[in-house]
Amino acid sequence: MKTIAFLLEFGFEEIETIVPVDILRRLGFNVIIAGAKDIIEGSHGLKLKPDIMIKDIDCNKLDAVVLPGGMPGSINLAKNPNVLKILKEMEAKNALIAAICAAPIALAAAGLITGIKITAHPSVREQLKGANYTGNLTEHDKNIITGKGPGASFEFANRIASTLGKSSEVKQLLRDMFIY
Numbered sequence: 001m002k003t004i005a006f007l008l009e010f011g012f013e014e015i016e017t018i019v020p021v022d023i024l025r026r027l028g029f030n031v032i033i034a035g036a037k038d039i040i041e042g043s044h045g046l047k048l049k050p051d052i053m054i055k056d057i058d059c060n061k062l063d064a065v066v067l068p069g070g071m072p073g074s075i076n077l078a079k080n081p082n083v084l085k086i087l088k089e090m091e092a093k094n095a096l097i098a099a100i101c102a103a104p105i106a107l108a109a110a111g112l113i114t115g116i117k118i119t120a121h122p123s124v125r126e127q128l129k130g131a132n133y134t135g136n137l138t139e140h141d142k143n144i145i146t147g148k149g150p151g152a153s154f155e156f157a158n159r160i161a162s163t164l165g166k167s168s169e170v171k172q173l174l175r176d177m178f179i180y
Helices: 014-026 073-079 081-092 104-109 122-127 150-163 167-178
Strands: 003-008 030-035 064-067 096-100 138-141 144-147
Touching (some): 003 014, 014 167, 064 104, 073 081, 073 104, 081 104, 096 104, 096 150, 144 150, 150 167
Parallel strands (some): 003 030, 003 064, 064 096
Antiparallel strands (some): 138 144
16 A cells, blocks of 8 residues: 655645545555644634644655645745655655645755656746746656646646546546446
8 A cells, every 4th residue: 555645734725635635545555744833723713633744754755755835834834844854855756746836835945846847836937947937737747747726626636636546446436426
């Protein structure tokens, strides 16, 4: 079973967290929520109790790491030295790194976006110097997946799951969920 860690800071975007966590768990991934504190409050007041603290993450046990966006959550992720350390460790082992909405600014802070095709919320485009910003719903370049915002949450989760080997299962799950 592949393990995916979602890194949350105060002010995370709830939709970009809950939708991918739910989809990835339904697909059989071991999804853990890592927080900077014992209780993490989202940008719209939802409070989550993390499974583990960010500072206690062991990258050797992870197949992927996901950064939900939101404000000020994305800024807090980009300023958290433990998050930057995790991103660099995951990059060094060529593991999957995913960030949605404004969270790619943390990828920039870790020095991971130069020459990479990415998308993000348009409000942070100027903070993504060196990347090839597309503005598409999602992007996947090398080991990095990015999403544009809350509306991209299903496609973002789909990209993560497919990259980790569950493409046919994703299609069936989405058919079952949306009955189409």
